[in-house]
Amino acid sequence: MHVVVVGCGRVGSGLAAALEDEGHSVAVVDRRPEAFTRLPEGFRGATVVGVGFDRERLQRAGIERAGAVAAVTSGDNSNIVVARVAREAFGIERVVARIYDQRRAAIYERLGIPTVATVQWTIDRVLRRVLPDSPNVEWVDPSASVCLVERSVPEAWAGQPVAALEVPGSARITAVTRLGKAMLGESGFVLQDGDVVWATCAGDGIDRFDEHLEAGPNGGGR
Numbered sequence: 001m002h003v004v005v006v007g008c009g010r011v012g013s014g015l016a017a018a019l020e021d022e023g024h025s026v027a028v029v030d031r032r033p034e035a036f037t038r039l040p041e042g043f044r045g046a047t048v049v050g051v052g053f054d055r056e057r058l059q060r061a062g063i064e065r066a067g068a069v070a071a072v073t074s075g076d077n078s079n080i081v082v083a084r085v086a087r088e089a090f091g092i093e094r095v096v097a098r099i100y101d102q103r104r105a106a107i108y109e110r111l112g113i114p115t116v117a118t119v120q121w122t123i124d125r126v127l128r129r130v131l132p133d134s135p136n137v138e139w140v141d142p143s144a145s146v147c148l149v150e151r152s153v154p155e156a157w158a159g160q161p162v163a164a165l166e167v168p169g170s171a172r173i174t175a176v177t178r179l180g181k182a183m184l185g186e187s188g189f190v191l192q193d194g195d196v197v198w199a200t201c202a203g204d205g206i207d208r209f210d211e212h213l214e215a216g217p218n219g220g221g222r
Contacts, residue, residue, distance in 0.1 A: 003130055004029065004061045006052030006082045007073035011098065013038035015070060019130070020045055027061035030073075053081040055089065068094035068130035076100055094130050145203045148174070153195040156216035163187035165197060167212050170205030174198045 001024050005016050008030040016026045017040045026045035029052045030036065036047045050057035052073060063069065069092050071082035076099050083097040139148040157165065162173050162185045173185035177196040183189070185197065201209055 001025070001067035001130070002027070002062050002065050004058065004063050004066045004069045004086075006030075006058075006069070006071045006079075007098075008032075008035035008038055008047075009072070009074060010038070011072040012070075013040075015072065016045060017043065025062075027066075029057055029061050052078060053085050055085065058085065058090070063090050063092065066090075066092060068092065068096075070096050070098075070130065072096075072098040074100075096130070147201050147203060147206065149199050149201055149206060149209070151197055151199060151210070151213060153191050153193070153197055154213060154216065155193045157191050157213075158193040160191050160217050161187065162189040162191055162197070164217055165191070165199070165213065167205065167209050169202065171199045171201045171209035171212075174200045 003019050003024055004027050005012050006029045008028050016028050019026045029048045031051050033049050048057050048061045069086040071079035073079055079097040083095045086092040086095045166172050175182050175198040176185050
């Protein structure tokens with residue numbers, strides 16, 4: 001898939017590199033030529049100098065064959081304009097805009113324009129939007145305070161109640177998928193090898209949840 005990334009700051013450059021690593025073609029648009037120095041050495045994608053919502057620049061970036069557009073410049077207004085141009089003028093369905101103002105982000109979410117905030121959360125969520133099969137964070141609220149992650153249950157947790165997977169203040173099990181069927185994660189539900197859990201995590205709690213999951217019920221893994 002071809003993806004157009006507008007903005008080559010920390011988010012844009014990191015996103016472009018991640019997309020290329022996944023095997024996708026990428027074009028990056030930024031009004032400052034020096035911004036492209038943030039791209040990794042050996043980056044094979046296209047770089048276009050100019051304002052990201054200029055239609056001619058977007059066309060030079062290959063938007064007419066793009067499957068997704070990510071507007072991740074440092075300006076809220078520019079990102080929203082890029083998102084609208086991409087969706088309304090070029091018919092791109094997978095469009096994501098970075099919004100720094102959390103209140104505005106929530107408004108645009110309700111209007112159907114996906115928004116993201118903060119550097120790592122932005123990279124993770126945009127990847128999830130443009131690459132639906134990617135194993136990144138499934139959902140994050142506009143303030144990056146709460147997120148939803150999907151994790152496979154290690155064999156060591158078989159026979160344990162689902163409540164044992166929870167990390168107070170960091171992670172709560174929302175649902176369990178077994179043999180393709182999802183069920184609510186009731187506290188007494190007993191886990192089996194092969195289960196997949198959906199955990200609601202605090203924005204800074206994913207690492208603690210992953211460490212707990214890997215450590216096993218006795219804190220020492222298998």
